[in-house]
Amino acid sequence: MFWGLRMSLTIETTSTAMTEEVKAIPAMKRGFLGHCPACDRGRLFRRFLKVVDHCEACGTEFHHHRADDLPPYIVIFIVGHLIGYGILMTETKLEMPMWVHLALWPALTLILCLALLQPVKGAVVGLQYALGMHGFGAARNQKNASLEKEHQIES
Numbered sequence: 001m002f003w004g005l006r007m008s009l010t011i012e013t014t015s016t017a018m019t020e021e022v023k024a025i026p027a028m029k030r031g032f033l034g035h036c037p038a039c040d041r042g043r044l045f046r047r048f049l050k051v052v053d054h055c056e057a058c059g060t061e062f063h064h065h066r067a068d069d070l071p072p073y074i075v076i077f078i079v080g081h082l083i084g085y086g087i088l089m090t091e092t093k094l095e096m097p098m099w100v101h102l103a104l105w106p107a108l109t110l111i112l113c114l115a116l117l118q119p120v121k122g123a124v125v126g127l128q129y130a131l132g133m134h135g136f137g138a139a140r141n142q143k144n145a146s147l148e149k150e151h152q153i154e155s
């Protein structure tokens with residue numbers, strides 16, 4: 001009897017906590033576009049690769065993200081495949097002179113890396129937010145608890 005009552009209370013708390021959650025793919029898309037993964041309105045970056053401490057629109061904290069080395073690793077993986085495929089294809093199909101290779105591929109590699117680094121970092125932060133990693137989960141639980149308290153006071 002006591003256990004049953006306790007179980008139902010736990011389930012109720014969990015379902016209320018679901019209100020603040022964003023799924024991984026939408027959160028990653030928002031982060032990729034440089035928007036806040038939680039609300040899609042605020043900016044995620046204050047400088048090229050500096051993530052804001054908290055969202056100016058919804059107040060979600062981002063200072064505890066830990067993107068670390070993952071964004072450059074993913075960028076190297078993507079750009080390496082694109083450039084490697086490009087070199088192989090142009091070499092086998094077009095027979096370009098060496099000076100064109102030397103002028104084209106390093107420049108294209110640099111441009112692609114710089115263009116992809118911020119969006120990929122945004123997507124990684126979005127994923128960490130959606131999965132509740134590195135303090136995002138604790139912050140969300142705290143926010144949900146305070147929302148729940150407000151709701152209880154109102155009703």
Ligand SMILES: [Zn+2]
Binds near residue numbers: 055057
């Ligand atoms: Zn926000």
